[in-house]
Amino acid sequence: MKEFVHESVLLQECLNGLNIRPDGVYVDCTLGGGGHSCRIAERLCAGGRLIGIDRDDDALRAAGERLSPWADRFTPVKSNFSDVKNVLSDLGLRADGILFDLGVSSFQLDEPERGFSYMQDAPLDMRMDRSAGMTAADLVNTYDEFAIADILWRYGEERYSRQIARAVIKARAEMPIATTGRLCGIIRSAMPPQALREKQHPAKRSFQALRIAVNGELAAVEEALKDLWKHMNPGGRICVITFHSLEDRITKEAFADMAKGCTCPPQFPVCVCGGKPKVRLISKKPILPSAEELERNPRARSAKLRICEVLEQE
Numbered sequence: 618m619k620e621f622v623h624e625s626v627l628l629q630e631c632l633n634g635l636n637i638r639p640d641g642v643y644v645d646c647t648l649g650g651g652g653h654s655c656r657i658a659e660r661l662c663a664g665g666r667l668i669g670i671d672r673d674d675d676a677l678r679a680a681g682e683r684l685s686p687w688a689d690r691f692t693p694v695k696s697n698f699s700d701v702k703n704v705l706s707d708l709g710l711r712a713d714g715i716l717f718d719l720g721v722s723s724f725q726l727d728e729p730e731r732g733f734s735y736m737q738d739a740p741l742d743m744r745m746d747r748s749a750g751m752t753a754a755d756l757v758n759t760y761d762e763f764a765i766a767d768i769l770w771r772y773g774e775e776r777y778s779r780q781i782a783r784a785v786i787k788a789r790a791e792m793p794i795a796t797t798g799r800l801c802g803i804i805r806s807a808m809p810p811q812a813l814r815e816k817q818h819p820a821k822r823s824f825q826a827l828r829i830a831v832n833g834e835l836a837a838v839e840e841a842l843k844d845l846w847k848h849m850n851p852g853g854r855i856c857v858i859t860f861h862s863l864e865d866r867i868t869k870e871a872f873a874d875m876a877k878g879c880t881c882p883p884q885f886p887v888c889v890c891g892g893k894p895k896v897r898l899i900s901k902k903p904i905l906p907s908a909e910e911l912e913r914n915p916r917a918r919s920a921k922l923r924i925c926e927v928l929e930q931e
Contacts, residue, residue, distance in 0.1 A: 625652030626917045627858055630904050631716055632656055634856045634924040640664040641713035642850075644705070646698035646841065647671065651680030653716055658687035669693045670704060672746035697746075699837035705848045713853045715845065719838065720860045720920070721828065733828060735820035738798030743824075743831045753827045757800065758793050762786045772835070772863065773826030780807040781823060797824075825861065838864055842871040846895045851929040855896070860919050865903065872898060872925045899924035 625631075631653055635643065639662040645654045648669035658667050667690055671677050677693050684691045694704050698717060705712060721733055732742030732753060741754040757765065762782045769778035784807035785794065794800055801820045808819050829835060838857075845855060855872075859865040878894035903921035910917050 624914045624916075625656075626718065626720065626914065626920045627904065627906055627910070627922045628653060628656060630922055631718075631856050631858070632660070634899065634904075634922065635714040635716065635854050636852075636926075637661070638665075638713055642666045642668070642710050643714040643716070644668045644670065644701060644712050645716050645718075646701050647716075647718045648680045648693070649673075649676050649718065651683040653718060654680060654684055654691070655687075657714075657716075658684055658691055661687070661690050663689060665690050666710065667691045668704065668708065668710075670696050670698055670701060672697050674746075674748070697837055699840040701841055702845060702848050711853075712849045715849065715853070715855050717838075717841065717855075717857045719834070719858060719864050720916075732797055733824070735797060735801050735818055735824045738796055741795060741797050741800055743828045745832045751831060753800075753831050754793070754795055756827060756831060757785050758789050768830045769823050769826045771826070772829040773822035773824075774862075775822040775826060777808050777812060783807065829863075835863055835867060838867050839871070842868065846875060846927045849927045851927055853927045854899070854924060855927070856922060856924050858920055858922050859903075860921075865921050865923070868923050869903075872896065872923060876925065893930070894928055895930070896925040896927050899926055 635657070637643065637657060637660045639660065641661070643657050643661070643666070645657065645667065648654060648671035651669065654667060654669050661667060667687070669680055669684070669691065671680070672695060674695070677695055681693055692708070696704055701715065729737040729739035732739050741752065741757070743753040744750055760768070765785055766778045766782035769775040769781055775781065781804050784803050788794060788803045794803065804820045804823050805813065813819055849855070857868045859868055875895040876898050878892040879888045879890055880892050881888050881890050903923050906917040906920055
C-alpha cells in the first residue's frame, strides 16, 4: 500500500482561524493523513490536547505514525465526524477549536483499490470505512432507476441524471456493475456528444454523488454542526472546509442559525423566545485558497473555509 500522502488545503488559514492556545483542547474531525493535525500539535504544550477522528483505518495508521513526536498530547479515535460531540463527552472534554476538512484525501483518490476515482479501473467501493456499510457497487446494482437518478441529481447536480440512471439499469440487467471503469463507460454512453466535450470528466459529478450517498456525508455534516457549540468553551472556534456547494450551503446555514439566536417569526415586533446568538461569524464570506496555493495544489480550487467563534452564554 502507498503512503498516505495528502496536501492540507488552506492550512495557514485554518491555523489562524483556530486561534490555537498552547494548553487548549482541539479536535481534527477529519484526520486524514494528519497534515492539519501535525501543525496543530506542534503549537500545543504538554498540557494541551489534540483529538483526531477518522473512520478510515489507513488514515488512522498513517496519522498515528506522523504524529508520534506528539504522542503525549494526541488521541486518535476511530469514528464518524458526525459523532464528535459523543467523542468529547466520552473523554470528558470541552473543545477550544474544532476543524472539519470535508474533502476526500488525495490518498483515497489515488489508491485504485478504494474505488473513488474515475481515472483508474478498480472495484467500485467508495467507502470511507471499508469495514462496514454499503459500497457504490451495492448501490448501483440494487437501487431502482428513480432512486439512482435522484442521488445523481441531488448530490452531484448531474443534469443527465435520468439518462444515466436508465443506462445503469439496462447495463446491470446484462451483468452486475462491479468496477469504476465499467461505470464510467455506462455514464459516457448515456451522455450527449456536447456533454462529452466539456472540460471536466463526464463521470465527475456522478462519482461525487455516489460517494456522498455511500458515506452519508451531508447528513453527517448536519449532525456534526447541530448544537456543537454546547461542547465548546467560550472563544472556541469552529472551522469547516468544504469542496462543493451542498456542503457549503449546510455549513453556511448552520453558522447563520447559531449566530442569529432569535427564532421568532419575522412579523413579531419584539423577540419573545429569548434566544441569544451562540456564535459570531469570523467572516461573512468564505475564505478561499490563494493564487499561490492553487498553483501548487490544483485540487484546492473548489475549497471554501468558514469560521465562527463560540460566545459566552449567560
